[in-house]
Amino acid sequence: MALNKQPRSKNRIVGDFGENAVADFIRANGAVIVDRNWRIKEGEIDLVARLADGRYAFVEVKTRTSSAFGHPLESINSKKAHRLQRLALAWLATHQALGHDYRIDCAAVIVARDGGLSIEYRKSVL
Amino acid sequence: MTLGQSLSIALLGLEGHLVTVEVDIADGLPAYVLLGLPDAALTESRDRVRSAMVNCTENWPNRKVTVSLSPAWLPKSGSSFDLPIAIALLAAQRAIPIERSQDVVYLGELALDGHIRGVRGILPSLIAAYKSGVRTAVVPWANRVEAQLMCEMTIIPMGHLNALLRWLRTGEREENLEIELPLQSSEGNVDFSDVVGQEKARYAAEVAAVGGHHLLLMGPPGAGKTMIAQRLPGILPRLTREESLEVTAIHSIAGGLSTRSPLASDAPYVAPHHSATRVAMVGGGSHTLKPGACSLAHRGVLFVDEAPECDSGVLDSLRQPLESGSITIARAIGSVSYPARFLLVLAANPCPCGKFSGRGRNCICTSQQVRRYLSKLSGPLMDRIDLRVEIDPLSRVELSRPEMGETSAAIRKRVESAREAAAQRFLREPWSLNSEIPSRALRTSFSLDRLAMNFLHSELDRELLTARGLHKVMRIAWSIADLSGHVRPSVEDTQLAYSLRGGPR
Numbered sequence: 031m032a033l034n035k036q037p038r039s040k041n042r043i044v045g046d047f048g049e050n051a052v053a054d055f056i057r058a059n060g061a062v063i064v065d066r067n068w069r070i071k072e073g074e075i076d077l078v079a080r081l082a083d084g085r086y087a088f089v090e091v092k093t094r095t096s097s098a099f100g101h102p103l104e105s106i107n108s109k110k111a112h113r114l115q116r117l118a119l120a121w122l123a124t125h126q127a128l129g130h131d132y133r134i135d136c137a138a139v140i141v142a143r144d145g146g147l148s149i150e151y152r153k154s155v156l
Numbered sequence: 157m158t159l160g161q162s163l164s165i166a167l168l169g170l171e172g173h174l175v176t177v178e179v180d181i182a183d184g185l186p187a188y189v190l191l192g193l194p195d196a197a198l199t200e201s202r203d204r205v206r207s208a209m210v211n212c213t214e215n216w217p218n219r220k221v222t223v224s225l226s227p228a229w230l231p232k233s234g235s236s237f238d239l240p241i242a243i244a245l246l247a248a249q250r251a252i253p254i255e256r257s258q259d260v261v262y263l264g265e266l267a268l269d270g271h272i273r274g275v276r277g278i279l280p281s282l283i284a285a286y287k288s289g290v291r292t293a294v295v296p297w298a299n300r301v302e303a304q305l306m307c308e309m310t311i312i313p314m315g316h317l318n319a320l321l322r323w324l325r326t327g328e329r330e331e332n333l334e335i336e337l338p339l340q341s342s343e344g345n346v347d348f349s350d351v352v353g354q355e356k357a358r359y360a361a362e363v364a365a366v367g368g369h370h371l372l373l374m375g376p377p378g379a380g381k382t383m384i385a386q387r388l389p390g391i392l393p394r395l396t397r398e399e400s401l402e403v404t405a406i407h408s409i410a411g412g413l414s415t416r417s418p419l420a421s422d423a424p425y426v427a428p429h430h431s432a433t434r435v436a437m438v439g440g441g442s443h444t445l446k447p448g449a450c451s452l453a454h455r456g457v458l459f460v461d462e463a464p465e466c467d468s469g470v471l472d473s474l475r476q477p478l479e480s481g482s483i484t485i486a487r488a489i490g491s492v493s494y495p496a497r498f499l500l501v502l503a504a505n506p507c508p509c510g511k512f513s514g515r516g517r518n519c520i521c522t523s524q525q526v527r528r529y530l531s532k533l534s535g536p537l538m539d540r541i542d543l544r545v546e547i548d549p550l551s552r553v554e555l556s557r558p559e560m561g562e563t564s565a566a567i568r569k570r571v572e573s574a575r576e577a578a579a580q581r582f583l584r585e586p587w588s589l590n591s592e593i594p595s596r597a598l599r600t601s602f603s604l605d606r607l608a609m610n611f612l613h614s615e616l617d618r619e620l621l622t623a624r625g626l627h628k629v630m631r632i633a634w635s636i637a638d639l640s641g642h643v644r645p646s647v648e649d650t651q652l653a654y655s656l657r658g659g660p661r
Contacts (some may be wrong), residue, residue, distance in 0.1 A: 101218040104186045111185060136185060152219075155185045 048093025048139035048147075049076055055137070055149050061087065068121055075117050086132040087153075088118040093139040102138035103152065111156055158182075160248030163261045163290060164240035165281035166225070166232045169445055169485075169492025170405060172277075172284020174261075176226050177237065179244040184220035192225030195233040195443055201266075204235070205242045208266040212317045217249060231489050233444050235265035236275040239294065242266060242317065243324075252324045260312075261285040264296040270317035274298030276411045279404055279418070282306040294320060302408060302418040305401055348387045348564040353554030357384050360545040360656050362567055365391045366574040367590030367635030370478070370500040370540060372463075372533075375547030377510045381503040384547075385459040388501060389423040390564035392456070393572045399455050406447050406454055406494060424456030426498075430465040434473045438483050439494055445485050450477050451494035463502040464532040471537055474500065478540045502541065504533065513548060542591060542628050543656050574638035590634040595627050604630060608650040615654065629653045 053063050056079045064086075065078035077089035092102035099105075114134050122128045138150040158181040165172045175192075188202045210216050223241055225232055240262040246252045263281055264272040278299040285293055286309055295303040297315035304311055312329070314320040323329040351358060357373060361384050364371045371388075373381040395403065404418045416424065428436060428449040435441065439448030450458055463471060477483040477496035484493045506512040507526040512519040521529075538544075575589075582588050585597070593602050603609065612629060615621040621629070632653035633645035642649060 101186060103218055106185050108185075108187075152183050152185070155183075 044093050044095060044141065045091070047141065048137075049091045051139055051147055051149060052089060052091045052137045052151075053077060055151065056087075056089070065121070068117075070117070070120060072120070073113055073117055075114070075121055078121060084130070086118075086122070086127065086130055087135050088114060088121065088132065089135045089137055090114055091137045091139060093141060095141045095143075097140065102140065103136055103150070106136060106155075115156055158248045158250075160244045160246070162240040162243040162247065162257060163259070163285075164225075164237055164263060165261060165284050166230055167234075167277045167280055167284075167409065167444075168230070168490055169447075170280050170409065170494060171492065172281050173227065173230055174285065174288040174290070175230070175232065175237075175240075177240040177244045178224045178226065179241070179248040180222045180224075181217045181245075181248050182220045182222065186218045187220045189220075189222045190225075191223065192228045193231040194225065194237075195231070197235050198232055198237055201235065201238045201241055204238050204266045204268065205245065207268040208238070208270045208317055209242055209245070211268065212270040212321065214246060214251060214321070215249060217245070221245070234275065234277075235273075236263045236277075236281070238266040239264035239272060239317075239320075243320075246321070252321060256324050256327070259290055259292060261290050261293040263293065263299075264314070266317065272296045272314050272316060272320070277409045278302050279305055279401065279408045282309060282311075283405065285309070302404065302413060305404065305418060346383075346386050346390065346564075348391065348562060348567055349560040351380055351383050351387065351561055353550055353557070353561075354380055354384065354547060356656075357381075357545050357547050358561065360543050361388050362391065362571060362639065363632060363635045363656060364388070364499060364501075364543055365393075365567075365571045366578070366639055367542075367631060368499060369542035369591045369632060369635065370502075372502045372504065372538070372541050372544040373547055374504045374506055374513075374544065376513045376549050377505060379547040379549050381547060382459075382461055385427070385457065385461075385501045385503060386425065387564060388457045388459075388499070389425040391567040391571050392423040392499070393568070393575055394421045395423060395455055402495060403455050406451050410447050410452060412452065422456075424453055425459065426453040426456065427459040427461065430460060430462045432466070432470060434467075434470050437470055438473050438477065438496075439485050440487065442487075443489075445487060445490070445492045447494045448483070450474055450483060450496040450498055453498035454495045456498060457501055458498040459501045459503070461503045463504045464529050466532070468532070471502075472534055475537060475540065500541065502533070504530070506530075506546075513546065539624065542632055544658055545656060546658070570639060574635070577638045577641075578634070590631050590638070593631055593634065598627050598630050602630075602634065604633060604645050604650060605647075607647045608633065608645055611647055611650055612654070621654075625657065629657050632656055 060082045061079040063077060064080050068075045075088050076091040079087045081087055094102045118132055118134060133154045134156045136152045136155050139147055141147045161176055161178045164175045164177055166175045190199060206216055243257055243262055247254060247257060263275060263278060265275050267273055274296045278295055279302050282293055282303060292310045294312045294314055297313045300313035360371060375381055400421055403424055407413050407416050426449050437448050437450055439446055439451055481497040482493050483496045484491055507519055507521040508529050509519055509521050512521060512526055578590055579588055612626050616626055633650045636649040636653055637645040
């Protein structure tokens with residue numbers, strides 16, 4: 031782990047950058063960010079948003095600076111997607127919001143060398 | 157909605173079904189779902205198609221891709237669906253214009269770099285496509301000769317995905333040279349003139365070729381049984397175009413067109429080793445039901461050397477195709493029929509040590525061994541073999557004779573005119589070969605003259621001939637009559653037929 035310290039922190043910066051970008055994107059579409067980086071033992075939810083119609087959206091953000099390792103969303107396999115599902119239910123339970131309608135979204139952020147970025151947002155991926 | 161579709165063909169035996177390949181690209185996590193009972197090779201198509209598309213600088217959709225091969229109930233196998241899947245994917249992304257890819261059947265396996273590789277079963281696939289009303293087909297470049305046999309369709313051979321996409325987008329393609337399609341006849345390197353002596357066996361082979369009579373050659377090792385069998389296809393009439401197509405279709409499914417030209421007009425020659433299994437003989441297999449040796453020998457010669465050495469049941473499994481001219485293989489995944497109208501030639505030694513012929517002087521086998529050896533050829537099978545010829549070891553006189561025997565070409569000419577005579581006679585009948593004359597017809601319109609029948613009946617009375625054997629002799633007699641140009645078999649023809657019928661039982 032110690033060896034990974036340098037790249038991790040770089041990844042952290044890239045990841046935060048991407049999450050901020052997606053949060054702005056969500057707000058611009060009329061939703062409210064209600065939680066960020068909610069973390070329990072099983073994992074982490076990047077963004078939780080309350081949509082205009084009252085539904086909750088749980089967003090997994092994947093940020094990449096190159097597509098050398100394939101498309102960002104390809105790293106989300108079905109196992110990971112189901113973990114997102116469990117995390118979403120756990121979030122709803124801890125916030126006394128069980129029974130609310132919700133959906134799981136994924137966002138891919140690709141950051142170009144010159145700082146330009148593109149966001150690919152997929153709704154209801156499960 | 158992002159939907160795309162293309163057409164292809166799924167083969168079940170020789171029978172092809174038109175398959176619609178539909179692709180739906182939906183939002184969602186990147187995934188690839190293939191529906192429609194694919195087998196292992198087909199499931200792997202995903203990675204081939206993806207690499208090929210990416211390496212041809214086409215876009216791979218990072219979305220949820222659902223590929224459906226309908227009809228869904230039909231099991232599909234093989235790699236020939238790579239190309240239609242790629243086309244449907246590109247059509248779904250609107251990367252290619254729809255108009256030109258409609259009503260076109262695609263067949264081909266994709267290499268990772270986008271090359272289109274040859275597949276098995278092109279000809280039967282195209283025949284099925286034609287029957288379904290499709291008139292254009294894109295086929296792998298490697299299969300173009302075979303595909304051109306289907307001259308009623310527009311065939312577009314393509315060697316690379318890029319070339320295909322350019323055609324779909326712009327209509328341009330390298331003008332493929334219209335290949336001239338003469339039926340090819342390989343000048344075989346085996347000829348009947350190589351066979352020294354053995355007049356009786358040569359004549360029996362000729363009669364077999366005329367009437368389609370099955371043949372048993374029995375003789376000691378080295379007498380020339382294999383030589384004669386190998387040369388039998390060379391004296392059979394050349395295949396007509398329809399027959400050649402039929403043979404090519406079967407060989408295409410078995411993947412044997414690397415050894416046999418798609419346009420060959422020579423009768424096929426198949427000689428499975430005597431260790432062959434039943435499945436190898438009649439066809440089968442677990443995933444795809446491939447044709448066996450007896451179907452590969454369709455319209456040709458099936459030669460089984462050392463027939464008594466075959467495992468029990470292997471030869472007897474040939475009884476059904478011998479009777480019906482086709483074989484139906486039933487398995488859990490379905491049942492398929494292949495044509496199997498072949499000339500069976502069996503070769504056997506007279507005993508396990510091979511020396512029990514002529515005076516049998518050096519034979520070391522016990523009488524029981526000899527009997528057991530020959531009883532491996534079961535009665536019902538032997539019953540279907542009209543000609544049973546004993547070959548004697550070559551004598552010194554025969555070997556030292558300087559002149560060569562007749563050439564295959566000369567014999568074939570005789571065989572062809574004899575078959576022509578038979579065809580004229582059977583113009584109004586449902587059969588075309590002497591060996592197929594039904595017993596009822598032999599008693600009525602195709603009976604022999606009085607003298608010949610008297611001879612046969614006296615043999616019957618002496619219990620040297622059974623009723624069924626009598627009919628067999630009559631059929632052979634008709635073939636001999638055709639060969640010697642008689643309108644009706646004479647007594648001499650009949651006696652000759654009787655001598656060729658001989659043999660162990």
